[in-house]
Amino acid sequence: MTPPTLSAAAVLELARLEGRANLDADTAQRVAVGASNAVRAVTATVDDSLFDVEPLHYLAELERLADGG
Amino acid sequence: VDATRYTLVGAADALARGEVSSVELTRAMLDRVRRLNPMLNCYIHVEDELALAEAAAADAARAAGRTLGPLHGVPLAAKDMFYDPQRVVSCGSRVRANFRPTAMATVLARLRAAGAVNLGATNMTEFALGPTGHNAWYGACRNPWNVAHVAGGSSSGSGAAVAARLAFGALGSDTGGSVRLPAAANGVLGLKATYARVSRAGVMPLSSSMDHVGPFARTARDCARLMNVIAGHDPADPTSSRRAVPDYEAAIEQDVDGLRVGVPRNHFHDGATADVRAALDAALRELEGAGMRVVELEVEHAEHMTELSRAVVYSEAAALHGHWLRTRGEDYSPQVRARATTGIAIPAASYLEALQLRPRLLRRYVEHVHSRCDVLFTPTLPIPVPTIAETDVGGSPAMWETIAKMVPCTAPFNYLGVPALSVPAGFTANGLPASFQLVARPFAEALLLRVAAAYQARTDWHERLPSLV
Numbered sequence A: 001m002t003p004p005t006l007s008a009a010a011v012l013e014l015a016r017l018e019g020r021a022n023l024d025a026d027t028a029q030r031v032a033v034g035a036s037n038a039v040r041a042v043t044a045t046v047d048d049s050l051f052d053v054e055p056l057h058y059l060a061e062l063e064r065l066a067d068g069g
Numbered sequence B: 001v002d003a004t005r006y007t008l009v010g011a012a013d014a015l016a017r018g019e020v021s022s023v024e025l026t027r028a029m030l031d032r033v034r035r036l037n038p039m040l041n042c043y044i045h046v047e048d049e050l051a052l053a054e055a056a057a058a059d060a061a062r063a064a065g066r067t068l069g070p071l072h073g074v075p076l077a078a079k080d081m082f083y084d085p086q087r088v089v090s091c092g093s094r095v096r097a098n099f100r101p102t103a104m105a106t107v108l109a110r111l112r113a114a115g116a117v118n119l120g121a122t123n124m125t126e127f128a129l130g131p132t133g134h135n136a137w138y139g140a141c142r143n144p145w146n147v148a149h150v151a152g153g154s155s156s157g158s159g160a161a162v163a164a165r166l167a168f169g170a171l172g173s174d175t176g177g178s179v180r181l182p183a184a185a186n187g188v189l190g191l192k193a194t195y196a197r198v199s200r201a202g203v204m205p206l207s208s209s210m211d212h213v214g215p216f217a218r219t220a221r222d223c224a225r226l227m228n229v230i231a232g233h234d235p236a237d238p239t240s241s242r243r244a245v246p247d248y249e250a251a252i253e254q255d256v257d258g259l260r261v262g263v264p265r266n267h268f269h270d271g272a273t274a275d276v277r278a279a280l281d282a283a284l285r286e287l288e289g290a291g292m293r294v295v296e297l298e299v300e301h302a303e304h305m306t307e308l309s310r311a312v313v314y315s316e317a318a319a320l321h322g323h324w325l326r327t328r329g330e331d332y333s334p335q336v337r338a339r340a341t342t343g344i345a346i347p348a349a350s351y352l353e354a355l356q357l358r359p360r361l362l363r364r365y366v367e368h369v370h371s372r373c374d375v376l377f378t379p380t381l382p383i384p385v386p387t388i389a390e391t392d393v394g395g396s397p398a399m400w401e402t403i404a405k406m407v408p409c410t411a412p413f414n415y416l417g418v419p420a421l422s423v424p425a426g427f428t429a430n431g432l433p434a435s436f437q438l439v440a441r442p443f444a445e446a447l448l449l450r451v452a453a454a455y456q457a458r459t460d461w462h463e464r465l466p467s468l469v
Helices: A008-017 A025-045 A057-066 B008-017 B022-040 B048-063 B106-113 B156-163 B180-186 B220-230 B274-289 B302-327 B334-345 B348-369 B399-404 B411-416 B445-458
Strands: B043-046 B075-079 B117-122 B146-150 B170-174 B189-192 B212-217 B260-264 B293-297 B375-379 B420-427 B433-439
Touching: A008 A025, A008 B334, A025 B302, A025 B334, A025 B348, A057 B348, B008 B022, B008 B220, B022 B043, B022 B048, B022 B075, B022 B117, B043 B156, B048 B117, B075 B106, B075 B156, B106 B117, B106 B170, B106 B220, B117 B156, B156 B170, B156 B180, B156 B212, B170 B189, B180 B189, B180 B420, B180 B433, B189 B220, B189 B445, B212 B220, B220 B445, B260 B274, B274 B293, B274 B375, B274 B420, B274 B433, B274 B445, B302 B334, B302 B348, B302 B411, B348 B411, B375 B445, B420 B445, B433 B445
Parallel strands: B075 B117, B075 B170, B260 B293, B260 B375
Antiparallel strands: B043 B117, B170 B212, B189 B212, B189 B420, B375 B433, B420 B433
């Protein structure tokens, strides 16, 4: 099955909403592909373990793991 | 004075012995920049008078019996995005072409306090958004090994300047590979330290969650000396760690006998060409010869980590550049405008999910990978260094494909935030440098430098000179 990809038209709509009216169709197409790839990777990696995760714990985790913690 | 004779530490030692003065060394470097920069375009700004004044001050201090620090009188350079109130800092852009900061970047202040002389600002990809070193406003930086080829990006000029002996060392920033890729392309060392290890205060932001600062140098010892100066807590950077800074230069004296080097079976070597693989195989044999043991392993989620990092970088960059893109969109080159816009199409929920995943994937990576090996071994750039033409807009139908092949080995470690070092390891069939990347657990930069030093003790790639130099 072809993975879902955002359309260039949707990107142009978002750009218009954000006041970035100077986006051309080619750029919108590239943005659509780039954003879709990123979102698909996030979706493929996420599971239900994130509900209680605080992103700021990342810095503490770096320190903890430094010495084999 | 023949400035090509010295490494960074060699230059510092020669200065300390009185064999050469800082003014002599700086003047020699400036002469070389004047001769070679028209071919390489690795500097955007060089202020001879400022550099010579700093060199004269260093010489005067030494004459008065004062030692400023471990870089006393050594000429260095920094990417044109480290803020310095004495200089215009363009960030490689038209938008900030006349920007004069009011405060100095902490890392520049630390280099200055250690006695370094600032030669000038090196070329870079516009706003650090891109891996090749093209720049629509200041021109592409060219590779000293072959000027038809890219110098890598985004810290293109820092890599090229160190390789061409136009600075003894340099600073760059790395958000997806922007220190390690130009280090690899130019055949020098480039270290992306652990997130939080080196202050980013006063450095142009691209993506606060992924931005790292790191040094370029030709030897592991040179790199270690730069780390000794720039690493450590900075009250001006709330993300910087309070963890004690080791003596990196002392650490590289230890041997590597018995250490384990991990070679991933998945993802990292998939896109490597035959000549890159051959260079990496030869490098692995050297590491084995130094007493290291090779183990094979899997890196979980490696295939998604580049895109996870992009979900964060694109979102944060789109927010940072939003105002200028709305009001001055024409002052961005088309490629950079597209990269800085991509985040508007990434849902906020996806951005936050990518950030929430980060501590968990970091823990799994360290527990799984670094319980099996001390350092992970991958290509830095899995393909031969491409030409400027084939990675330029309209230059080749395969342009996007080529550019996409440049970052899959580097960006995952910005996402994880662990330290990663690119080490030159010979040449590919096109005569351009090949490199490997070493990765370790958080804050283990000293281990990476120790392994690189052991490798450099057995090889001479770091002593080779590009023919135009």
